[in-house]
Amino acid sequence: MNFIESVKVAINAIWVNKMRSLLTMLGIIIGISSVIAVVAIGQGSQSAIGKEFEQFGVNRAFMSTNWQETPTDRDYFTHGDVDAIKEAFSDRLAAISPSLQDSGKIVSKKELQNISLNGVNEIYNKIETIEMMDGRFLMEGDMKAKREVVVIDEKTALEVFGRTNVLGERILVQMRYRNLSLVIVGLYKTPKVPFSNVANFEQPSNIYIPLTTMEKILGIGDRVYGIELNLEKDTNVQDTLKEIVKLVERRHGNVGKNKYRTYTAEGELEMVNKITGIMTGVIGAIAAISLFVGGIGVMNIMLVSVTERTREIGIRKAIGARHKDILMQFLVEAVIISVIGGIIGTVLGIGFSLLISMFIKIPPGVSISTIMIAWLFSAGVGIFFGIYPANKAAKLDPIEALRYE
Amino acid sequence: MIRIDSLTKIYDTGSIQVEALKKINLEIGKGEFVAIMGPSGSGKSTLMNVLGCLDRPSGGLYRLDGEKIEELNDVQLAAIRNKKIGFVFQSFNLLPRMSALKNVELPMMYAGISPKIRTERAEAALERVGLGDRMHHRSNELSGGQRQRVAIARSLVNDPAIILADEPTGNLDTKSGNEIMGIFQQLNEEGSTVILVTHEAEIAAYAKRIVAFRDGEIVEDRLVEERIVIVSES
Ligand SMILES: Nc1ncnc2c1ncn2[C@@H]1O[C@H](COP(=O)(O)OP(=O)(O)OP(=O)(O)O)[C@@H](O)[C@H]1O
Ligand SMILES: [Mg+2]
Numbered sequence: 001m002n003f004i005e006s007v008k009v010a011i012n013a014i015w016v017n018k019m020r021s022l023l024t025m026l027g028i029i030i031g032i033s034s035v036i037a038v039v040a041i042g043q044g045s046q047s048a049i050g051k052e053f054e055q056f057g058v059n060r061a062f063m064s065t066n067w068q069e070t071p072t073d074r075d076y077f078t079h080g081d082v083d084a085i086k087e088a089f090s091d092r093l094a095a096i097s098p099s100l101q102d103s104g105k106i107v108s109k110k111e112l113q114n115i116s117l118n119g120v121n122e123i124y125n126k127i128e129t130i131e132m133m134d135g136r137f138l139m140e141g142d143m144k145a146k147r148e149v150v151v152i153d154e155k156t157a158l159e160v161f162g163r164t165n166v167l168g169e170r171i172l173v174q175m176r177y178r179n180l181s182l183v184i185v186g187l188y189k190t191p192k193v194p195f196s197n198v199a200n201f202e203q204p205s206n207i208y209i210p211l212t213t214m215e216k217i218l219g220i221g222d223r224v225y226g227i228e229l230n231l232e233k234d235t236n237v238q239d240t241l242k243e244i245v246k247l248v249e250r251r252h253g254n255v256g257k258n259k260y261r262t263y264t265a266e267g268e269l270e271m272v273n274k275i276t277g278i279m280t281g282v283i284g285a286i287a288a289i290s291l292f293v294g295g296i297g298v299m300n301i302m303l304v305s306v307t308e309r310t311r312e313i314g315i316r317k318a319i320g321a322r323h324k325d326i327l328m329q330f331l332v333e334a335v336i337i338s339v340i341g342g343i344i345g346t347v348l349g350i351g352f353s354l355l356i357s358m359f360i361k362i363p364p365g366v367s368i369s370t371i372m373i374a375w376l377f378s379a380g381v382g383i384f385f386g387i388y389p390a391n392k393a394a395k396l397d398p399i400e401a402l403r404y405e
Numbered sequence: 406m407i408r409i410d411s412l413t414k415i416y417d418t419g420s421i422q423v424e425a426l427k428k429i430n431l432e433i434g435k436g437e438f439v440a441i442m443g444p445s446g447s448g449k450s451t452l453m454n455v456l457g458c459l460d461r462p463s464g465g466l467y468r469l470d471g472e473k474i475e476e477l478n479d480v481q482l483a484a485i486r487n488k489k490i491g492f493v494f495q496s497f498n499l500l501p502r503m504s505a506l507k508n509v510e511l512p513m514m515y516a517g518i519s520p521k522i523r524t525e526r527a528e529a530a531l532e533r534v535g536l537g538d539r540m541h542h543r544s545n546e547l548s549g550g551q552r553q554r555v556a557i558a559r560s561l562v563n564d565p566a567i568i569l570a571d572e573p574t575g576n577l578d579t580k581s582g583n584e585i586m587g588i589f590q591q592l593n594e595e596g597s598t599v600i601l602v603t604h605e606a607e608i609a610a611y612a613k614r615i616v617a618f619r620d621g622e623i624v625e626d627r628l629v630e631e632r633i634v635i636v637s638e639s
Contacts, residue, residue, distance in 0.1 A: 005514055016502050315498045318459055319559065320487020320515040322480050398459045402498065 003328070010333035014340075017305075021337055024301040027294025028341030028381065029348060032374050034287035036349025036366065041356055042280030043365030046273055053269045059094070059231040060127060061241055062263045063248075074252060075259045077224035081248050085227070088247055092235045095126035098224040100214050103204065104180075107172040108160040114204040115156065117173065119214025120228070127230040130208075135167045135186035142185075142210040151186035151208040173207075180217065182209060192361075237264050294341070295381040302334050302389035313393050314401025327394040334386025335379050342378030346371055406566060406598055407433040407456065412465035414451050414621075425451040427621040428465065433567075433600065438593040440609035440629075441602045443618030449602045452618075453571045456600065457492050458482045470566040487515050491560025493570035493601075497552040499544035505531060505555045506540040512563045530558035534588055550581030557588055561597065568592065570601040574608055586611040587635040607633070 014021040065071040079098065086096050100119035105112035124130075125137045133154060142149055150171065157166045166184050173180045190205065229244075231237055241262045249255040306313070313326055353364035414426040425448045433439055441449050454460040455467065458474060467474040470489055477485065486492075499508045509527035510520075518526075531540050534554040544552055553573055560568050570589065574582030590611050593599045603609050610633045617625035 002517070311498070312500055315500060316511070316515075317483070318457070318486060318492055318498070319512040320483055320563075322483040322515070325515060399454055402459075402494070 003332075006325075006328045006332045007336065009329055010336050013305075013329075013333055014337060020301065020305075024298055024337050025341035025344065027297035028291065028338050028378055029294075029345040031287060031291025031294040031381075032342045032345025032378055033349035033352060034290060035284060035377075036346050036370065036374055037352040037356065037364075038280060038283045038287050039370050040350065040353035040364035040366045041360075041362070042276055042284070043367070043370075044353070044357060044362045045360075046276050047365050048362045049272050049276065050269065053265045053272075057128060057230055058265055059233060059235065059237055060265045061229045061231065061237060062099075063227040063229065063241070063244070064225065064261055064263075066259055066261045069257065069259050071259050075254055077227060077248065078222050079224060080222070081251055082224060082227060084247060084251060085229075085244055089240065089244060092232050092240050094230040094232050095123045096230075097121040097124045097127055097228045098211055099124070099226045099228045100211060100218070100220070100224075101226070102175060102214070102218065105174045106156065106160055106207075107174060109162075110159075112174065113156065113159055115173070116204045116206050117175070117214070118206055118208050119211040120208055121211050124208065124228065127228045129191075131189040131191075133187045133189050134164065135184070137186055137188075138208060138210050143212050146212045146216050147210060148180065148182050148213055149185045149209065150182035151188060152184055153188050153190040153205045153207070155190040156205045156207065157184075157187055175217070178217070237266055291377070291381060295338075295385040298334055298338055298382060299385035299389060302330060302386055303392070305333075306330065306389050306393040309393075310396060310401045310404040313396050314398050314404065317396070317398035318402060323394045326396075327390045330390035330393045331383065331386045334390065335382035338378045338382030338386075339375060342375045345378070346374055349374075406435045406437075406470060407431070407600075408466075408468040409456075410466040412452075412455065412467060413463045414448070414455060414460070415463040425621050426455070426462070429621075429623060431616065431623065431626075433598065435598055436593070436596060437598055437600075438590070438611075438613040439600045440612035440615045441600065441618065442604070442606075442609055442615055443624075445604075447618040448621040449618055450571055451621075453569050453600070453602055456567070457490050457569045458485045459492075483515075487512055488563050489566040491557075491563070491565040491568040493553070493556050493560050493568065493573045495572040495575040497544075497549070497556050497576070499552055499555055499559075501545040502543060504541050504543055505536060505547065505551075505558075508544055508555055509558045509562055512559060516563055526562055527558070530562045531555070533561070533592075534558045548581070549577050550584060553577060553581070553585050554588065557585070557592075561592060565597075567598045567600060570599070572602050572604070574603065574605070582608065583635075586633075590635055611635075 063077070065075055065077070077098070082096060082098050086093060097120050102117045104115055104117045106115050120138070122138045122140050122143055130137060135151070137151055138149070141147070152171065154164055157164050160171060161169065164187060166187065169184050170181050171184060173182060231240055241264065245260050245262060246255070248260060249257070252259070316326060350364070350366055353366065357364045409429055409431050411428040411430060412426055413424065413428055416423040416425055429452065441452065443449050451460070455462050462475060469485065472485065474482070474485065500511070506524065506527050509530055510523045513523040513526060528540060531537060534557050536551060536554050536558065539547060539551060544555060547555065574585055577585060586608060589599050589601065601612065609615050610629060610631065612629055613632065614628050615625070616623055
């Protein structure tokens with residue numbers, strides 16, 4: 001009996017016992033579909049986060065004082081530091097801006113809207129990707145004159161005014177010590193943030209005002225809380241940052257005291273990837289265990305099937321079936337059940353991941369290789385868990401098998 | 406065709422050893438039609454199983470169509486069962502959910518014959534046993550007599566050297582039983598060697614030679630004098 005013949009016989013046997021075959025497949029279906037869904041969501045979020053970081057800017061970095069080392073007045077960044085960095089690293093710097101953040105609430109018709117107020121300079125839009133929809137970004141003139149102007153995002157505009165043609169309008173921002181009335185000069189597109197729906201944290205929108213204006217409002221002297229940087233393409237971000245920190249440390253006389261911290265998109269991305277990788281691994285392992293349990297289910301049913309078909313095996317042997325013919329028949333049956341289960345599981349898994357992605361707004365990352373691996377794996381499960389029952393069937397003594405009632 | 410020399414079969418059930426065949430010598434030539442008779446437990450089925458290569462003897466020699474059966478391994482025995490032996494059982498032993506045609510095709514499948522030729526030959530075999538109009542019925546939709554015809558068709562489809570039938574009429578009424586015997590007789594007329602086991606003298610009377618067993622030994626070996634002969638219809 002050749003292989004195609006075995007497949008035909010196996011398919012026939014599966015078809016004859018439709019219900020039982022389906023129940024046997026169930027374990028495999030659940031196993032494979034959860035593996036596929038988990039991997040799809042995992043890969044999907046990784047690539048979504050990757051994209052987000054790309055949007056954030058791969059060569060972007062942020063410097064701040066290290067609060068764990070209790071910085072004192074002489075450690076804080078100054079505008080002099082920023083200028084020094086700009087001069088010393090002009091070849092590698094695409095843009096640099098001090099940044100000053102505070103939270104506030106915008107007074108809107110309905111309720112107060114939480115926002116994040118960012119004091120930045122006019123080239124900040126060369127550091128962070130800010131897609132203008134209307135008006136302009138902050139300008140040098142705004143800095144010099146410390147104008148009370150603001151660039152807001154579309155979402156805030158819609159929440160406060162219910163429309164997007166808001167240039168020239170004023171918004172009222174409540175801060176801890178005083179209220180501000182700011183004139184809108186620009187409107188930018190609200191960036192999409194994945195997970196925001198699931199995690200249930202509504203990230204406050206960023207609105208941008210001139211750094212000088214912010215410093216005036218907060219009454220800050222020559223002190224810079226954070227420095228945003230964007231390095232030229234193909235520069236080594238980590239090395240350059242080390243050099244920059246060294247320069248600042250020399251200026252403040254605190255070399256090696258670890259008073260400054262740097263954050264890079266690259267570093268954060270690595271960490272996030274690590275975390276999602278671990279999560280995918282853990283959930284994947286659980287899914288794999290369920291697949292294993294499914295495999296045991298296949299073995300169990302195959303053993304029942306062998307017992308139930310003892311007489312059939314006896315008949316087949318009596319008319320000339322060899323050991324390997326019977327082995328093949330049952331093995332192929334186990335593999336076909338597993339592979340069909342794998343195929344159904346793949347379809348369901350993709351379905352699940354699409355469903356989940358509707359909630360977390362992340363397109364699932366289903367790759368052909370994942371599917372191929374899943375199918376090969378289910379075939380492997382079929383062989384692994386099918387070989388024992390199949391061998392048991394093949395070893396049956398024909399006379400005893402024929403006598404079996 | 407068949408020669409066995411001091412063939413023994415001992416069943417070892419642990420506590421007791423049953424000597425089912427005691428140094429049997431028997432020779433059956435091509436074209437013979439032999440009925441094996443004897444009381445229950447006398448070793449008839451044991452002999453059939455050994456002749457049919459379903460079971461190995463405990464000792465002695467067995468030549469089938471020139472092959473030294475006792476020297477063959479399991480794979481070779483399977484091939485012998487497939488090509489040289491056609492087995493017909495008392496309880497038919499068809500695969501229940503398969504059509505008659507598929508059942509008859511089965512031995513050819515294990516012989517590696519192509520599907521087209523298989524179907525042709527299976528159809529011809531079913532015609533031969535008078536079941537041309539029931540080929541596509543499932544075997545569990547057939548009557549006992551019809552099932553046994555399917556089983557006979559299956560046994561002869563690989564053109565075996567011998568057809569072995571262990572009480573083929575045991576589960577049938579007299580009429581169907583006689584019909585089945587008519588078929589065996591016809592096959593024998595056409596050249597097949599047939600060996601069958603039976604309790605009933607009327608059934609044995611269809612054969613040409615009777616071998617009688619008692620307690621694992623041959624006690625009588627004679628030709629049938631008053632033979633029942635069914636005039637073949639074809
Ligand atoms: N598998 C077995 N294990 C142990 N003893 C067995 C086995 N098969 C048969 N025997 C014994 O061997 C002897 C011969 O049995 P066998 O089946 O050949 O008899 P039989 O002539 O076919 O009887 P019947 O007419 O009832 O079918 C009996 O005593 C039986 O109990
Ligand atoms: Mg018997």
